[in-house]
Amino acid sequence: MDQQYGYVRVSTREQNEERQMIAMQRFGLTEKQIVVEKQSGKDFERPKYQRLLKKIKPGDTLVIKSIDRLGRNYEEILEQWRLITKQKQADIIVLDMPLLDTRQGRDLTGVLISDIVLQLLSYVAQTEREFIRQRQAEGIEAARAKGIRFGRPRLDRPQGFEALRIQWVQGNISSRKAAAQLGISYQTFLRWAKEKTEPDGESPEKVLKEEIM
Known part of the structure; x- marks a missing residue:
């Protein structure tokens, strides 16, 4: 049945x-x-x-x-x-x-x-899902055109960063020690140092890499 x-x-x-x-x-x-x-x-x-x-x-x-x-x-x-x-x-x-x-x-x-x-x-x-994705993409593009940034806010460089960066470039201090003095991770220090050197066309003698000093 x-x-x-x-x-x-x-x-x-x-x-x-x-x-x-x-x-x-x-x-x-x-x-x-x-x-x-x-x-x-x-x-x-x-x-x-x-x-x-x-x-x-x-x-x-x-x-x-x-x-x-x-x-x-x-x-x-x-x-x-x-x-x-x-x-x-x-x-x-x-x-x-x-x-x-x-x-x-x-x-x-x-x-x-x-x-x-x-x-x-x-x-x-x-179709509605695709429209939603399209509207999101268009909204993000329009916001970026107005200068609106997405993602995590960019951290300000702590006081003393530039002096330590120069010491690091000159080989007088390791990235880990410099980062410790600034209260940041050494990966962050290296990234910031790279952002600082590359746009200005500087060519530090050493390669940016994880240091073990």
């Missing part, structure tokens, strides 16, 4: 699943038919969902309130949709979107409509 299952998922233990449960019960499912999964946003292994997938047989029906219950993004949603409808040969009903109901004709029409709607949703989501 074909079975109907409801799957309810909330992303944190603090969220309330009541809204999804009410929708499932209005559809006609009992509590025994509904699987409720609570998990953190970082953990998406969904053990109860995986166990439910193993139970689903050809001809069974999975009911979810919204399409995003199947995955974190549309690539994952499409993968799960194909797994259930194609490999498992089961039906899916999305209560928030009546067009996503593969029961409406196991012939070509119902499945075709559902697939088209899914592909459209996936395209819209992917």
